[in-house]
Amino acid sequence: xxxxxxxxxxxxxxxxxxxxxxxxxxxxxxxxxxxxxxxxxxxxxxxxxxxxxxxxxxxxxxxxxxxxxxxxxxxxxxxxxxxxxxxxxxxxxxxxxxxxxxxxxxxxxxxxxxxxxxxxxxxxxxxxxxxxxxxxxxxxxxxxxxxxxxxxxxxxxxxxxxxxxxxxxxxxxxxxxxxxxxxxxxxxxxxxxxxxxxxxxxxxxxxxxxxxxxxxxxxxxxxxxxxxxxxxxxxxxxxxxxxxxxxxxxxxxxxxxxxxxxxxxxxxxxxxxxxxxxxxxxxxxxxxxxxxxxxxxxxxxxxxxxxxxxxxxxxxxxxxxxxxxxxxxxxxxxxxxxxxxxxxxxxxxxxxxxxxxxxxxxxxxxxxxxxxxxxxxxxxxxxxxxxxxxxxxxxxxxxxxxxxxxxxxxxxxxxxxxxxxxxxxxxxxxxxxxxxxxxxxxxxxxxxxxxxxxxxxxxxxxxxxxxxxxxxxxxxxxxxxxxxxxxxxxxxxxxxxxxxxxxxxxxxxxxxxxxxxxxxxxxxxxxxxxxxxxxxxx
Ligand code: N01
Numbered sequence: 001x002x003x004x005x006x007x008x009x010x011x012x013x014x015x016x017x018x019x020x021x022x023x024x025x026x027x028x029x030x031x032x033x034x035x036x037x038x039x040x041x042x043x044x045x046x047x048x049x050x051x052x053x054x055x056x057x058x059x060x061x062x063x064x065x066x067x068x069x070x071x072x073x074x075x076x077x078x079x080x081x082x083x084x085x086x087x088x089x090x091x092x093x094x095x096x097x098x099x100x101x102x103x104x105x106x107x108x109x110x111x112x113x114x115x116x117x118x119x120x121x122x123x124x125x126x127x128x129x130x131x132x133x134x135x136x137x138x139x140x141x142x143x144x145x146x147x148x149x150x151x152x153x154x155x156x157x158x159x160x161x162x163x164x165x166x167x168x169x170x171x172x173x174x175x176x177x178x179x180x181x182x183x184x185x186x187x188x189x190x191x192x193x194x195x196x197x198x199x200x201x202x203x204x205x206x207x208x209x210x211x212x213x214x215x216x217x218x219x220x221x222x223x224x225x226x227x228x229x230x231x232x233x234x235x236x237x238x239x240x241x242x243x244x245x246x247x248x249x250x251x252x253x254x255x256x257x258x259x260x261x262x263x264x265x266x267x268x269x270x271x272x273x274x275x276x277x278x279x280x281x282x283x284x285x286x287x288x289x290x291x292x293x294x295x296x297x298x299x300x301x302x303x304x305x306x307x308x309x310x311x312x313x314x315x316x317x318x319x320x321x322x323x324x325x326x327x328x329x330x331x332x333x334x335x336x337x338x339x340x341x342x343x344x345x346x347x348x349x350x351x352x353x354x355x356x357x358x359x360x361x362x363x364x365x366x367x368x369x370x371x372x373x374x375x376x377x378x379x380x381x382x383x384x385x386x387x388x389x390x391x392x393x394x395x396x397x398x399x400x401x402x403x404x405x406x407x408x409x410x411x412x413x414x415x416x417x418x419x420x421x422x423x424x425x426x427x428x429x430x431x432x433x434x435x436x437x438x439x440x441x442x443x444x445x446x447x448x449x450x451x452x453x454x455x456x457x458x459x460x461x462x463x464x465x466x467x468x469x470x471x472x473x474x475x476x477x478x479x480x481x482x483x484x485x486x487x488x489x490x491x492x493x494x495x496x497x498x499x500x501x502x503x504x505x506x507x508x509x510x511x512x513x514x515x516x517x518x519x520x521x522x523x524x525x526x527x528x529x530x531x532x533x534x535x536x537x538x
Contacts, residue, residue, distance in 0.1 A: 011138040011456075012126050013037035014394070016106050017046015019142025019429040019445045021093065022069065024102045026453045027140070033456075036134060037102075037142075038126075040111040044097045046144055048089045052170040053190065053381075055197035056086035059218060059334040060440055061278065063231050064249050067096065067442055068239045075232055083220040083278075083334075114395040115139060117424060122466050124425065137465060138425045140452055141391060142445070145430055145437050148389035150382050150503055154185075157360040160378060167194055167381040175377075177202040183365055183373055185357070186381030187213050189333040194381055199341035206373055207342075208352045208365065211330075211495065212322040214303045218334035219277015239443070246516040248440030251284040258286035258295035270302045282332050289328060290488050296326040303327065310339035316349050329493035331437070386497035387432040387511035388412050398423035411500070411509030415469030415477045415534055416524060418448060424468035427452035432511045433481045439517040451524055458528075459537050466538045473534030485510035 013023045016039035027033040041049045058065050062079045077092060097103050111129040118125055118135070126134045149168040157164070165175065167190040182202040184195060187209050199205050231238055241250035258266055266286075273280035281299065288295040304321040311317035320339065341347050355367045364374040388408060396404040399422045407413060407422060414420050417434025418427060429448045430436035436444050459467050469477075485491060485499075490510060495501055501508040513520055527533050 006125065006133040006135045007036070008123075009036045009134060009136040010034045011036075011140060012112075012124060012134055012136040013105075013140045013142060014112055015039055015046055015142035015144060015147075016041070016044040016097075016102075016108070017048070017142060017144060017147075018067075018093070018442050019144070019449065020046065020106075020140075021096055021100075021102055021142075022067065022445060023140045023142055023429065023449050023452075024105050025069075025100045026449050027456075028105055029100065031453060031457065035105055036136075037106045038110045038112050038128065039106060039108055040129075042108045043094070044103070044106070045090045045093045046142070047147065048086055048093060050147070050169055051167060051190070052086055052172065053165070053167040053194045053379075054175075055193035055195075056167075056170075056190070057083050057193065057218075057220075058089055059083060059189065059279070060249055062089070062092075063228070063238070064242050064440055065442055066092065067446065068235075069446055071235065073099065074235050078228070079223055081220055081222055083218050112394050114397070115426075116397040117399055117426075119399060122424070138427070138452075138456060140427045140429060140449070141394075141431075142429045143390035143394065145387045145390065146384040146497075148385045148393055149380075150385055152380055152382065153504065154357055154360045154365075159362050160360050160364075161362045162364075162375055163377045165377070165379050167191070167379065168384060177205075177377065179203040180376040181364075181374060182206070182377045182379065183208060183375040184379040184381055185352075186383065187211070187215075187333075188381060188383055189331065190383075191381030192333040192335050192338050194379060195347075196336060196338045196341050198379070199344055199347050202346060205341075205347045206375070207347065207349050208357060208373075209319070209349055210353045210356075211324060212320050213330065213333055214300065214322050214327045215333040215335040215338050216274060216281050216303060216306075217277045218336055219275075220336060242440055242443060243447075243521065244518050246518070247279065247283045247438060248435075248443050248517050249279065249283070251278075251280055253280075254284050255286050257288045257292075258298045259288060259292060261286070266298055267302075270299065274302075274306065278334065279332070282328055290490070293326065293489065296328070296489055300327045307339055312343045316342050319349055319351055325493040325496070326489040329488075329490050329498070330496045331498065383497055383502050385503050385506070386500070387436070388500070388506075389503075391428060391431070396423065396426070398426070409507075411478075411507040412511065413474050413478050415474045416451075416520075416527065417477075417481075417513055418451065419467075419469050419535075421469045421471045421474040424466045427455075433477065433513055435513045435515075435517045435520050438512045438514065439520075444517070447521060447524070451528075454528065455532065455535075458532065462537070464537050467532065467535050469535055476534075480515075481510055481513055484514040488514055490514070 010033040028035045114127045124139045181204045183206045185208045308317045358368050402422045412432035414433045417431045500506040
């Protein structure tokens with residue numbers, strides 16, 4: 001039944017980050033749809049609104065990690081650094097919101113707490129945390145992939161009397177660390193960026209590390225005007241090159257095999273990629289690194305050696321040298337002066353793998369052997385319930401009362417990482433089993449929003465109103481994504497959000513599409529060319 005007080009729209013858009021903002025523009029301004037977007041924050045930005053921790057910055061060059069849909073925008077906007085920090089990316093998204101007058105379609109401070117498909121009326125009913133009800137034929141979820149922080153797993157955390165901060169939900173005011181004893185848990189991308197920065201001012205910083213990570217140099221530098229001019233002169237070609245690259249950046253010097261290369265050749269390639277920075281070592285050195293243990297060992301050993309060169313205390317260097325997972329099976333962090341932070345007299349590294357955190361006490365952290373570390377500030381950089389978490393948090397119920405949580409009880413099931421069988425007209429931008437975080441997010445988002453908008457245009461142009469994948473198409477896609485993952489080393493990581501096994505109790509399933517962005521896009525094009533093969537349209 002339609003609630004008499006429900007507001008009706010053509011489309012409901014979840015989120016006001018990169019995905020939500022572009023979806024508003026694409027549907028409202030290009031398709032003349034009546035849209036409403038919701039965001040729990042009081043401003044635009046999504047990831048770049050919440051992750052304000054010290055050191056937060058993008059790790060794909062912003063000339064690539066930015067919208068491509070409007071040439072005037074990409075020509076006008078000037079990035080001050082190759083890899084800008086969070087405030088600059090947030091300013092960019094605020095500029096986009098103003099430039100395209102997007103804010104008038106967004107209800108801020110509003111969280112969608114349930115989404116239910118109404119079979120009789122062929123529309124979705126969304127309920128907000130304020131109890132408002134909205135209906136719409138289509139829902140575009142731009143809820144994000146890394147937007148639900150993992151629940152803290154430490155008993156007693158509520159008793160800690162000091163300050164506690166989570167990197168994924170950082171306060172908007174400045175936090176001073178001067179003279180304070182700071183403890184930080186987690187050495188993923190967030191932890192590594194935060195540690196490098198907090199180490200500079202903290203009275204004392206204790207890093208509680210469970211799994212050392214393969215962090216490599218980001219290679220940041222202030223924007224070079226000549227480089228910027230050259231890139232803007234042919235931005236179109238740059239974007240095409242990005243879209244045609246496995247991971248969505250226009251690198252193109254990958255060698256076929258680390259195993260086939262001589263030690264000297266390998267060293268030359270690794271040195272070159274290491275010195276130039278960015279994701280080059282990961283995706284632009286040798287093509288077999290993610291597929292072959294022997295190849296992976298060569299780069300893993302190279303990174304361990306470089307860590308030893310940078311860390312003065314040999315015991316600390318050994319603790320920082322990763323051994324328990326192949327390189328790239330957890331998302332590799334990029335860094336500036338991360339390893340040098342451990343050469344400071346005010347920084348300690350504590351191994352909580354051999355001596356796990358047992359509890360948080362009123363004054364700090366107690367380890368399994370009874371050691372207590374006292375802190376004034378505790379920083380949690382413990383990661384996210386990735387990819388599925390943001391969708392499941394909305395209590396989505398599809399056809400015939402099917403809950404998404406039940407449909408995905410054993411891991412996500414999608415077609416193209418974009419829609420799920422039994423959940424009609426629900427488009428999951430950068431959803432699980434799509435290239436999403438393994439691609440370049442703004443470009444992945446544009447591709448998915450464009451696909452969704454074109455699908456809506458197509459079904460409406462043929463006098464129909466509902467699109468959803470068939471169960472067969474969904475089953476085949478799940479099998480295909482799992483098969484691709486099994487051919488890589490990804491399943492070998494004991495805890496990786498790529499596989500969902502960073503969250504206790506979450507099924508271990510690959511959450512990303514490993515066939516590469518170009519292959520994925522070709523598959524989507526084939527589906528469309530075949531009249532939306534694998535979809536039921538009614
Ligand atoms: O989270 P993570 P993140 N006891 O899951 C540790 C993107 N991002 O927020 O490895 C002790 O990578 C955990 O240890 P372990 C990027 O895609 C991008 O850092 O599970 N430790 C690990 O060290 C990234 O991959 C940027 O043993 C515990 C850490 O917490 C993704 O976001 C910047 C623990 C979590 O690392 C997530 O990164 C930041 C426990 N109980 C993030 N539980 C850019 O640069 C967890 N840990 C653009």
